[in-house]
Every structure is written in structure tokens, then in C-alpha cells.
Amino acid sequence: MSKIDDDTFIEMKGIGKKYGGVTALDNVDFRVKTGEAISLAGENGSGKSTLIKILVGVEQPTFGQIVIDGKSYSQLSPRLAAANGISVIFQDFSLFSNLTVAENIAFAAQLSEKKRLFDRAATLSIAQKALDRIGVNINLNSRVETLPVAHKQLVAICRGLASNARLIIMDEPTTALTGREVKALLSIIRKLKDSGIAVVFVSHKLAEVLEVCEEVFVLRNGKNAANGPARDFDAASLTKHMTGRDISEAKPPLNIDKAKNLLVVDQLGKEGAFSDINFKLKEGEVLGISGVLGSGRTSLAKALFGLVAPEKGRITLSGNNVPLGNPIAATQAGIGYVPEDRLTEGLFLTQSIIRNVSVSRFDDHQSGGFLNLTSLFDEARGWIEKLRIKAADCEAEVKSLSGGNQQRVALARWLSRAPKVLVLNGPSVGVDVGSKADIHAIIRELAESGMGIIVISDDLPELLATCGQILMMKDGRIDSIVRAEETNEIELAAKLAS
Amino acid sequence: MKMFFLKSLATKNETLVAVVIIAFCILATFSDPLFLSVTTLTDLLRASVVIGILAVAAMMVLISGGIDVSFTAIAVFAMYSTTVLTLGFMPDMPWYCIFAISIGIGAFLGAINGFFVVICGLPTLIVTLGTLSVFRGFLLTFIGSQRISALPPEMRGFSRMMIARGTTEAGSFYAIPWAVAALVIVVLLTLFILHKTMLGRSIFAIGGSLESARRIGINVRGAQFFVYCYVGALSGLAGIIHGAMGRMADPFSLVGLELSVIAAVVLGGARLIGGYGTLTGTLLGVSLIVLVENSLIVVGIPSTWQFVTIGLLILLGTGLPAWQAKRAAAKSA
Numbered sequence: 001m002s003k004i005d006d007d008t009f010i011e012m013k014g015i016g017k018k019y020g021g022v023t024a025l026d027n028v029d030f031r032v033k034t035g036e037a038i039s040l041a042g043e044n045g046s047g048k049s050t051l052i053k054i055l056v057g058v059e060q061p062t063f064g065q066i067v068i069d070g071k072s073y074s075q076l077s078p079r080l081a082a083a084n085g086i087s088v089i090f091q092d093f094s095l096f097s098n099l100t101v102a103e104n105i106a107f108a109a110q111l112s113e114k115k116r117l118f119d120r121a122a123t124l125s126i127a128q129k130a131l132d133r134i135g136v137n138i139n140l141n142s143r144v145e146t147l148p149v150a151h152k153q154l155v156a157i158c159r160g161l162a163s164n165a166r167l168i169i170m171d172e173p174t175t176a177l178t179g180r181e182v183k184a185l186l187s188i189i190r191k192l193k194d195s196g197i198a199v200v201f202v203s204h205k206l207a208e209v210l211e212v213c214e215e216v217f218v219l220r221n222g223k224n225a226a227n228g229p230a231r232d233f234d235a236a237s238l239t240k241h242m243t244g245r246d247i248s249e250a251k252p253p254l255n256i257d258k259a260k261n262l263l264v265v266d267q268l269g270k271e272g273a274f275s276d277i278n279f280k281l282k283e284g285e286v287l288g289i290s291g292v293l294g295s296g297r298t299s300l301a302k303a304l305f306g307l308v309a310p311e312k313g314r315i316t317l318s319g320n321n322v323p324l325g326n327p328i329a330a331t332q333a334g335i336g337y338v339p340e341d342r343l344t345e346g347l348f349l350t351q352s353i354i355r356n357v358s359v360s361r362f363d364d365h366q367s368g369g370f371l372n373l374t375s376l377f378d379e380a381r382g383w384i385e386k387l388r389i390k391a392a393d394c395e396a397e398v399k400s401l402s403g404g405n406q407q408r409v410a411l412a413r414w415l416s417r418a419p420k421v422l423v424l425n426g427p428s429v430g431v432d433v434g435s436k437a438d439i440h441a442i443i444r445e446l447a448e449s450g451m452g453i454i455v456i457s458d459d460l461p462e463l464l465a466t467c468g469q470i471l472m473m474k475d476g477r478i479d480s481i482v483r484a485e486e487t488n489e490i491e492l493a494a495k496l497a498s
Numbered sequence: 499m500k501m502f503f504l505k506s507l508a509t510k511n512e513t514l515v516a517v518v519i520i521a522f523c524i525l526a527t528f529s530d531p532l533f534l535s536v537t538t539l540t541d542l543l544r545a546s547v548v549i550g551i552l553a554v555a556a557m558m559v560l561i562s563g564g565i566d567v568s569f570t571a572i573a574v575f576a577m578y579s580t581t582v583l584t585l586g587f588m589p590d591m592p593w594y595c596i597f598a599i600s601i602g603i604g605a606f607l608g609a610i611n612g613f614f615v616v617i618c619g620l621p622t623l624i625v626t627l628g629t630l631s632v633f634r635g636f637l638l639t640f641i642g643s644q645r646i647s648a649l650p651p652e653m654r655g656f657s658r659m660m661i662a663r664g665t666t667e668a669g670s671f672y673a674i675p676w677a678v679a680a681l682v683i684v685v686l687l688t689l690f691i692l693h694k695t696m697l698g699r700s701i702f703a704i705g706g707s708l709e710s711a712r713r714i715g716i717n718v719r720g721a722q723f724f725v726y727c728y729v730g731a732l733s734g735l736a737g738i739i740h741g742a743m744g745r746m747a748d749p750f751s752l753v754g755l756e757l758s759v760i761a762a763v764v765l766g767g768a769r770l771i772g773g774y775g776t777l778t779g780t781l782l783g784v785s786l787i788v789l790v791e792n793s794l795i796v797v798g799i800p801s802t803w804q805f806v807t808i809g810l811l812i813l814l815g816t817g818l819p820a821w822q823a824k825r826a827a828a829k830s831a
Contacts, residue, residue: 082715094713096706098773099699107703108714110696118699159714 007033009069009166009198010055010086016063017050017222022392024050025061026222032167037189037199037212039230042219043242043402043434048202051219052169056088057081082112085166089173093156097145102127104144104155109162130158133195134188150181157188167198174208186212210234220244243434259283260318262452263335263421265304268313273299274476277313281421281452286443288463288484289456291473292496298340300473301425301456305337306330317420336419338410340426340456347410349399353391354380356398357412383412387442404428404435411442421452428462440466460492472496511767511819515782518811522789526796532668533796540672542785545792548573548740548752550681550784552759553766554688555732557780560763561692562725563705563772564622567756568611571633572730573737574752576603579641580738581747584650593652593742600738601731607633608730612723630753637749646747653742677739684732689777691728697721705772761808762787765815786811 010032017025025047032038042048053059055066057076066073068084076084095104105127110119127140136154144152153173160168174182189199189212201209210216213230218241226241233241259282269275274296281287291297302308304315309325316322323329327337347356357380358365365376380394387408391401398409407427414422427443428436443466447453457463463470464484472479472495480495526533552569559566580600584591607629614625656676663673692698700721704711711718741747764770765786766779787808794804 078713079715090713094707094710096703096710096773098706099702103699103703107699107716111715115696118694118696 007036008067009034011067012051012055012064013067014064015051015054015061015066017047017054017059018062024222025054027063028219028222028224030055030217031215032198032200033214034166035193035196035198036214037193037209038201038215038217039209039213039233040200040202040217040219041238041242042225046219046242047222048219049171050222052088052171052200052202055081056086056169082108082163085164086169087160087163087165087167088169089153089156089160089171091172093152095144095152095156095159098143100141100143101138101147101155102140105130105158105162108159109164112163126162127158130161133161134158134191136188150177150184153177153185154188157192161192161197165197167200168192169200169202171202173201173203182208210238218242243437259285262318263304264316266314266316268300268303268310268315270299270303270308270310270312272476273308274303274310274473275312276477279471279478279481281454283450283452284447285469286447286453286455286467288467288470289454289473290458290460290463290470290492290496291479292458295473296476297456297458297473298425299476301337301423301454304330304421304423304454305335307337331417331419334420336414336417336422338407338414338422338424338427340429347398347406350397352395353384353389353398353401353409354394356409357383357394357416359413361416379416380412383416387412387415388438402435404439407435407439408442411439415446419451421454422446423454423456425456426459427455427457428459436462458496460489460496464489464492511765511815512776512779512782514815514818515765515779515786518815519782519786519789522786522793522797526793529798530796533793535668535670536666537670537672538793540674542788542792543678544675544743546784546788547675547677547681547743548736549755549759549762549788550781551684551732551736551739552755553762553780553784554684554777555729555736556756556759557763557766557768557775557777558688558692558701558725559622559729560760560768560770561705561772561775562701562722563708564615564722564725565760565770566611566622566626566726566729567760568607568626568630568633569729569733569759570752570754570756571630571637572604572607572733573740574749575607575633575637575641575737576600576734577737577741577752578637578646578747578749579603580734581646581649581653581741582641584653585646585648589650591650591652593656596650596653597735597738601734604734604737605727605731608727608733609723611730612726615726616719616723630756634753641749643749645749647745649741649745649747653738654745657742657745675743677743680735680739684735685777685781692777697724701725702773705774707773758787758791758808761812765812767819 008031012028012030015025015028015030016023028047028051030040030051040048040051050059054061055076057078057080060075066076073080102124106123109126110123124140131138134154134157138147138151138154144155147155157168173185177185186209192199201213203209210230210233216227216230216233216238217224218226218238220242225244261280262283263281265277265279268277277300279287289297289300299308303310303324306323306325306327306329314321315324317333317335320333322333322335348359354376358376362371365372377394383389384391384394389401389405389408389412391405398406401409424443428439440462443453443455455463455466467484470482470484470492472482482492482495523534552573555569556566577600580596580603583599584596611625611629614620614629615622659676661674661676661678665671692701700711700716703716704718704721708718737752740752744751762783763775763780764783766776766781766783768775768780790804790807790811794807795801799807
């Protein structure tokens with residue numbers, strides 16, 4: 001970089017943060033120059049959120065210094081951070097969905113002027129100016145709840161601009177955007193940079209924004225793992241620095257040719273969802289089911305577990321008929337289902353790990369009508385160890401865990417019932433790269449122990465990495481069956497799109 | 499474009515309530531031609547004052563994302579203790595001083611709610627359920643449980659102050675009391691606070707998202723505390739007007755009305771999740787509830803059915819827009 005040191009806007013030196021006995025950040029350095037875009041990469045739990053919270057003054061560092069415009073602080077407050085032009089766009093955008101676009105943009109700016117009366121004309125002009133700066137046109141008087149996600153993000157950016165932001169921090173900016181929207185966002189980021197505003201992207205999915213970035217900082221386990229000019233990084237090296245290991249995707253297929261049939265699905269059909277579904281799942285087989293949204297894959301997954309009642313066909317498990325549309329019967333027969341949206345369908349977020357693991361099996365832990373707490377705890381600890389769940393202890397709230405660890409808790413619940421067939425719907429949605437690889441390894445281990453596994457996903461590399469065969473669904477029917485080792489991502493993508 | 503406009507109009511609670519009101523009036527006029535008269539109108543207006551002021555108060559709490567069920571207890575507490583105080587110390591106090599005392603007591607009780615909600619951070623429903631009981635119990639135990647019909651003369655005087663009075667051509671008597679002006683003032687003041695001050699916009703913002711409001715530096719505690727005090731003050735006002743117009747200070751009155759009031763507000767489009775609510779909607783909701791409570795008999799429905807009717811109206815009035823929104827969401831997904 002040809003830029004001189006005078007460009008440095010913010011420098012964080014030797015930042016450390018401890019929560020109780022846990023070290024979240026250990027001697028981390030971070031630097032932002034005027035008008036520069038920076039990627040702050042790291043897996044969930046790497047400390048990147050903590051670093052940002054310290055930068056915006058929500059958390060105070062245990063050690064270290066923050067230098068802004070040459071002035072040194074040992075800690076910041078939200079007000080001080082805002083006064084220095086540090087503005088953050090949270091993943092949920094922190095907008096008021098009940099208020100208009102104009103009010104959302106201008107509210108903070110109006111507040112800082114300490115006005116008592118609400119000035120509608122000033123609100124509109126502040127908002128219009130901010131929108132003009134990024135060259136976007138959004139109806140100022142529409143309510144934010146009616147906007148698409150990409151526009152909400154723009155409103156959040158404009159709110160930063162209206163408050164004279166010099167640094168805009170964006171948390172997971174691309175998660176909810178389509179490819180085209182990401183491109184539009186990048187061109188806006190370029191405009192911001194040209195007008196001297198620095199941007200920090202915080203994400204574990206950074207390849208998309210790499211092209212507009214000058215610098216990359218990677219955190220791992222609360223420490224600086226790597227940093228340097230963005231051109232020295234690519235998706236693979238980012239992943240490597242974030243996880244600290246090479247994640248190889250290819251694995252030899254499991255040999256299941258001689259295995260017995262476990263689950264047989266015969267002529268399964270449901271009006272308006274899917275029809276003529278026939279397939280067999282062998283012991284130790286991992287079967288993938290894919291298809292675009294609306295192809296019937298999720299309905300089929302739910303039907304296997306009885307959450308959706310098919311009108312036609314039958315399901316047999318080890319030769320025994322499984323009643324349709326009855327999740328309790330399916331569970332008893334030995335089918336487990338880990339839903340796609342574990343947050344709303346699967347887990348009790350505000351309850352402890354131990355309760356989440358044991359919730360469906362209190363009967364197994366009773367003696368004489370009382371719960372045997374010792375055996376409950378032993379079991380939960382066993383799963384924490386086996387599935388490498390990162391948590392302070394088994395009484396930690398599930399909501400406090402990272403996405404990958406939450407998914408493991410959901411898995412643990414089902415594994416503790418020792419199902420014969422496990423249906424995993426989107427096993428790594430919202431899970432970071434390292435955890436994803438771990439979950440794939442767990443799937444494989446389970447299959448090796450003889451369990452039949454069905455993975456429903458639209459993440460093609462995931463299907464290729466875990467499955468032997470993949471059923472491609474289209475318009476509620478099985479369009480084709482492909483063997484994972486005979487195909488590749490490009491072919492599969494073409495099949496999906498066709 | 500026109501279709502879209504019609505559609506958005508149809509999904510609005512305000513429109514729905516207005517349509518029901520008009521339909522009700524047409525029906526009532528058919529079964530009793532005398533229904534559509536100045537007398538009925540002024541009667542209904544009189545009946546709307548107290549519930550109207552309380553509804554405006556309840557709407558403000560709903561917008562801020564909370565709920566208050568204690569306002570009726572505050573109203574009756576303020577009214578009764580003001581009456582006792584006035585009779586005990588200065589029976590000839592002018593009516594506006596009596597009103598000011600009642601409003602002050604109401605604001606103080608509201609501040610107690612505010613203390614628990616804002617300082618202690620307790621859930622609003624639980625706090626106000628608790629204070630509803632405490633305020634009422636305290637009133638009956640320590641201040642009195644006797645009905646007082648010999649009100650201070652100025653209170654009786656207020657109830658006789660009329661903006662307009664007269665006799666219709668049909669020969670029936672009508673009158674618009676000054677109490678109606680109180681409702682108008684409350685509505686205008688609340689309109690000003692909610693839409694013309696940063697405080698009001700902050701209340702909307704807090705109702706929309708408490709966390710976001712904190713993040714952008716809104717004084718959340720201050721605004722919430724204001725809301726509970728304001729509700730208390732309005733309740734004090736509604737209470738004293740109720741006492742004056744009924745010419746009796748009854749410590750057992752008003753409590754029990756809170757659900758009708760909240761029903762009126764919800765019918766008018768305010769949402770329990772906070773952030774939404776309009777004065778137009780609230781006033782329409784109040785009109786409908788008052789209409790049902792007072793005039794159901796005119797269309798030949800026994801008055802014991804009014805609870806059922808109000809219940810059905812709530813289910814329909816809030817359920818229909820919610821159902822439409824859900825269908826629209828399912829379609830776009």
C-alpha cells in the first residue's frame with residue numbers, strides 16, 4: 001500500500017478481553033485507514049464480534065488501547081464511538097419496521113441535534129441527501145417493513161451516512177442477499193470509499209466482498225491469525241487461516257453394496273407436494289436429496305418423519321410398516337429428524353444443553369418415578385465430548401452457543417435415541433466452515449456405525465462430500481438419481497437449474 | 499394502482515371498523531327511525547368521553563410496546579381520593595383545581611408503574627396486573643369504600659356545564675357537556691406529542707424495536723417513564739370526569755372496564771407487539787364499542803349479548819387483517 005501512516009483512522013493495539021475465566025480476545029491488533037475497506041474474517045467464536053463490540057463501545061476491553069485520530073482511549077462508550085463517526089450495521093439492521101424510510105435514516109441524526117420537536121421536512125431532506133450520496137432511489141415515505149432485504153440494508157447504510165459516519169461496520173452483509181444484490185452493494189461500497197468512508201466487513205463468508213477490500217484481518221481463537229493486503233488472499237487461503245487446517249472435501253465412498261435394506265419408501269405421494277416417490281436406503285448409506293426450493297424436498301423430508309401426512313404409498317423400516325403422518329410412531333420406529341430451521345423448529349433456545357438433549361427421553365432416566373439427574377448429566381457430558389460441542393458446561397443456554405454447536409446439540413438429541421435412520425434437513429445451514437467439516441465427519445462416522453442417513457440440502461459440495469447417491473427432485477418427483485463419485489458440482493448445478 | 503389502493507384500504511382496521519359502524523347505524527335506523535337523531539348522537543358522545551380518554555392512554559402504552567391494565571384502578575383511585583380530599587379540606591375548591599389534583603394523583607400512580615417497568619425492568623403486563631390490584635385494594639382499605647353522592651359543588655357544577663343544549667323538532671332533549679371538550683383536548687395533545695415531538699417518535703421507535711432504539715441512542719427509559727406517567731395523568735382526568743358526570747364518587751366503578759378499552763384500541767388497529775396505533779383508529783374503535791354497549795338493544799339484540807358481540811368484533815376486527823396479512827405473506831414466499 002502506498003498510503004502513508006497519516007491515513008490511519010483507528011488503531012486497536014494489543015486488545016484483550018476476558019469473560020470470567022474465558023479469554024475471548026488475546027493481544028489482538030486491528031487497524032482501519034480512512035476510505036479503506038477491510039475484511040475481518042473468522043469463524044463463529046473466533047472473537048470477531050467481541051472485537052467489533054469493543055470498537056463500537058458496547059463492550060470494554062480488559063487490556064489494550066484504542067487510538068482514534070491519534071487520540072488514545074483505554075475504552076469507548078457507544079456515544080463516544082458514535083461521536084467519532086463509528087457506525088455499525090448489525091445483521092438484523094436494527095431498523096424500525098413500523099417507521100418510514102425517512103425516519104429510519106434521519107432518526108439518529110435528529111437525536112444528536114438534541115431537537116425536541118419532530119421536524120418532518122428536515123427528516124425528509126436528511127434522508128434524501130443520504131440516499132443521493134449512494135445514488136439509490138427508495139420511496140422515503142414507505143414503511144421499512146414493506147421493503148425487500150437489500151433495500152433495508154441500504155436504509156441502514158444511509159442511516160450511518162446521515163449520522164456522519166466515517167467508518168461503517170457491516171456484520172454478515174451478504175448473508176441475505178442474492179448474487180445481483182451483492183454486486184449492487186459492492187458498487188455502493190466503492191462509492192463510500194471514494195468519499196473517504198472506511199468500511200469493515202465482518203463475516204465468515206468473505207470471498208464475495210474480497211474484491212473491494214484493501215486489507216484482510218483473520219482472527220482465530222481470539223488471536224490474530226493472519227493479516228495483509230487483500231490481493232494476497234483467496235477463498236481457500238481465507239478458509240485455511242480461519243480454521244487453521246486444510247479442509248479437504250473428497251473422501252472415498254462407503255462400501256455398502258452388501259448391506260441390508262433399511263428404509264424402503266414405496267409410491268409415496270401427497271397432493272400438491274410430491275408424488276411417486278420410491279427409494280431404498282441401506283444400512284450405513286448416506287443418501288442425499290436435493291432440488292430447488294419448491295421441488296418438494298422439504299415436504300418429503302417432513303413426510304418421512306410424519307410431520308406431513310402423505311395420502312398415498314408406504315414407508316417400511318427393516319420390514320416393518322411405519323404409520324404415515326405420525327411423528328411419534330416414526331420416532332418409535334427409529335426415525336430421527338433434525339429440521340432445517342433448528343432455531344424455530346428444533347431447539348429450546350433459552351434452555352440448557354442438558355435439557356435439550358434429554359427432552360424426549362426422560363423415561364430412560366427415571367428410577368422409581370423420579371428423574372435420575374446423575375445419569376442425565378453423564379449422558380449430556382458424553383455427547384458434548386463425543387460431538388466436540390464447545391460450551392462452558394452442559395447447563396449453558398443453547399442460545400449462547402454458535403450455530404455449529406447448536407446444530408450439534410440438535411444432533412445429540414436424536415443420536416441419544418439411537419435411531420436407525422436419521423433425516424438431516426440442511427445440516428449445515430448457518431454453520432461456519434470448520435463446524436461444517438466436523439458435522440460432515442460426524443455424519444460419516446454415524447454411517448460407518450450402520451445408521452442410515454438422509455441428507456436434504458441444496459449445498460452441492462456438502463452433498464458430494466457426504467452422500468453416496470443423490471436424488472434430484474423436481475416438481476415433486478424424483479427427476480434423477482446420481483452417484484456422487486460419478487458427478488461433480490457443475491453437473492449437479494446444471495441438473496438443479498434445468 | 500387503484501386496485502392496490504383499494505386492497506390496502508380493505509386490510510386496514512380503520513376502514514373495517516368504519517364499515518361496521520356505518521352498517522350498524524343503517525341497521526339501527528331501519529329498526530328504529532328515531533335512532534339517527536341529534537339526541538342519540540349526543541348521548542353516545544357523552545358515553546364516549548371517559549372510555550375515549552382511557553383508550554387514548556391505553557393506545558400510547560400499546561404503541562410503546564407495553565400494555566397497561568391498571569389504568570382503570572388509577573382512574574377510580576384518583577377520582578375517589580380527590581373527592582374525599584376536597585370534601586375534607588376545601589369543599590368549595592374550583593373544579594379545575596379538583597381536576598388538577600386528580601390528574602396529579604393519577605400521574606403519581608402512573609409513575610409507580612413506570613418505576614417497576616423502567617427501573618426494575620419488569621414485564622409491563624405483570625406490573626400493571628399487580629398495581630391494578632394494589633391500587634384498588636389500597637383505595638378500598640385505606641381511603642374508603644362508601645359511595646359518595648354529595649359531591650363537592652364545583653364537581654356537580656362541571657357536569658352541568660354545557661357547550662350546547664336544546665330540544666329537537668321531535669321534542670327530545672339533547673345536550674353536549676363540556677366534558678366532551680376534555681376528550682378533544684386529550685386527542686389533540688396526544689396527536690401533537692406522538693407526531694410532532696421527538697419524544698413521540700421515540701415512543702413509536704421503541705415500540706418498533708426496543709433494542710434498535712437503544713442502539714441509536716434514544717433515551718428509552720425516559721420515554722417509557724413518560725408514557726406511564728402520561729397514562730396515569732389521563733386516567734386521573736378520565737376518573738374525575740366519570741365521577742362528575744355520574745354525580746357520584748363510587749370506589750367500585752370503572753374497574754373491569756379496562757378490557758373493553760383495550761379492545762377498542764386493538765379494534766382500531768393498534769398492535770399488541772407495539773409500534774402501531776393511530777388516534778383515528780382508536781376513536782373509531784371507541785365509537786364502535788360505545789355503540790355496541792349502548793345501542794345494541796335498538797337493533798333487537800338483547801343487551802346481555804353485548805359481550806358476545808364485542809368479543810366477535812374483536813376476533814373479526816383483528817383476526818381478518820391478520821389473516822389477510824398471513825395469506826399475503828404466504829403468497830409472496
